[in-house]
Amino acid sequence: MTTTTLDRSDLDTLRSRERELTAAHDGFRSAGLSLDLTRGKPSPAQLALSDDLDAENRPFTAADGTDVRNYGGLDGLPEARRLGAAWLGVRPDEVIAGGNSSLTLMYLYLLNAWLHGPAGPDGAWQKSGSARFLCPVPGYDRHFAILEDLGIEMVNVPMRDDGPDMDQVEAQVRSDASIRGIWCVPKYSNPGGQVYSEATVDRLARLAAVAGPHFRILCDNAYAVHDLDDEPPPLANVMDACRRHRTEDSLVLFASTSKVTRAGAGISFMGGSPATLDWFRRRMQVVTIGPDKVNQLRHVRFLRDMDHVRAHMRKHAAILRPKFELVFRRLSEALDGTGTGSWTTPRGGYFLSFDARPDLAGEIVRLAARAGVKLTPAGATFPYGRDPEDSNIRLAPTFPELTDLDQAMRVFVVCVELASVRQTLEDR
Ligand SMILES: Cc1ncc(COP(=O)(O)O)c(C=O)c1O
Missing domain, CATH: 3.40.640.10 (Type I PLP-dependent aspartate aminotransferase-like (Major domain))
Structure with a gap:
């Protein structure tokens, strides 16, 4: 944990930002959201790509x-x-x-x-x-x-x-x-x-x-x-x-x-x-x-x-790419340059990895849960469920529809920033 020295005007700015973020978080809480970014599951639209499997049973x-x-x-x-x-x-x-x-x-x-x-x-x-x-x-x-x-x-x-x-x-x-x-x-x-x-x-x-x-x-x-x-x-x-x-x-x-x-x-x-x-x-x-x-x-x-497998996977990619891009965009817009976290930008697969400031992953997951967004439990990406830095959060953007994903990411970035601002205020 680091102790930060803040001058008066920095402190006022931070306090006012904390009030704004708390209000945004309260707004999400009263909206009664129920969103889930936990497991990496294919969406129903992806599953439907293989519905013709059943036509291939006979002989x-x-x-x-x-x-x-x-x-x-x-x-x-x-x-x-x-x-x-x-x-x-x-x-x-x-x-x-x-x-x-x-x-x-x-x-x-x-x-x-x-x-x-x-x-x-x-x-x-x-x-x-x-x-x-x-x-x-x-x-x-x-x-x-x-x-x-x-x-x-x-x-x-x-x-x-x-x-x-x-x-x-x-x-x-x-x-x-x-x-x-x-x-x-x-x-x-x-x-x-x-x-x-x-x-x-x-x-x-x-x-x-x-x-x-x-x-x-x-x-x-x-x-x-x-x-x-x-x-x-x-x-x-x-x-x-x-x-x-x-x-x-x-x-x-x-x-x-x-x-x-x-x-x-x-x-x-x-x-x-x-x-x-x-x-x-x-x-x-x-x-x-x-x-x-x-x-x-x-x-x-x-x-x-494998040629047919790749052609089939391009159909999955057409569904998944906008979801990953949305997540990257929401993270960049809200958090670039704030020093509140870093994240990977994968070119495939089902997940991305977000690193918050040390000691904040658990708090971000709790804040998100209170606002109606379920995230993979902090620590889950480490053996014995113990992230020594308490900073890593796995994001799984594949399952939700784009509008739900968008809402979930808006909540997520508010939770990241809120936890970070509160940490700075507490550590000063
Ligand atoms: C790395 C990895 N291996 C294996 C699996 C599960 O594979 P299966 O469905 O073949 O058991 C997953 C599912 O998320 C995964 O991420």
Whole structure:
């Protein structure tokens, strides 16, 4: 906390600004708003883009003659694996096509690494005394929840514009033998929207050479195709980088069509080396007889190939771009040059990350809630829900209609400024 010295006229200006902002906040409170900027869900208009999925059900026969209504096929349909391979940038034999949630695959992967070891029983993380995981922050709360559930200790690593701070990542891996892996969302990270640079990808691929055979990069490419621009920023192929450094076994890739077709009713992909997939297959044999192939087949018929996926995603972008632009505009108009916060301007994905002045995120979220705008709880973007600076807030602009989003952002910026002005007045 800093103490500010204000002269008389600054103080008067601030006090009068605080009165104006309080009045604006009271106005929102009495308007009885009920707006929600919390979870990154597709809007109904986006979901409707995939309504023709249901027309693709019949015939129920896959290209190789498989009756998709029946049991079997733990790896998923060959045509779904081919699509997944192109999506993740790996070979078809390096992909399993799964059920409706990539997060479930991530949980099952980590649970089994914990119980049985990702490279054989001698490496079971639960038997290693202590197991720690690197978590770029701010990051995705559900990634952190999995590690917390398993009792794997999380170590914060700051995110930069080009990915995690790799100097810190490498230093941790070199100095701490209990580090078992790192979470990565390499394209349009949740929540900041950063895209990892080629140098970051290359350095990640080299980690296992230092960390050893039980180290894993959990690379969640959830936003691989979720570009807002027509000329999206490129992401280097992570598996190719690992091949160059002979660390393929350290990489586990994930993606899904949750925000392409239907959220919670799409298909998921997991990519990895043949050794990784063999191991995971053996584990999955205990869990399931196979995924929902009916859904896989209609997805492949609907999405076809990556050209069609990209064309489909341009329709999503046409709906999403005005929402992101509105948020950027409202933030800039109200807060540029005020020193009350900074924010990312992603070119894709589902979120942006706002950093308020230290100690104010919780207060801003509370003020917004009182004015009828629900925000992701402060701290949610950090392991254990603890943001050491109490400054980060995740904004999710995709679900609300433009008019609601506009109203929510008008409330948000008033709350940011009000909390900041009050802090200055208290600290003086
Ligand atoms: C980074 C990230 N991974 C995974 C998911 C969820 O994926 P799925 O619906 O495939 O379980 C989300 C959803 O917000 C996400 O942001």
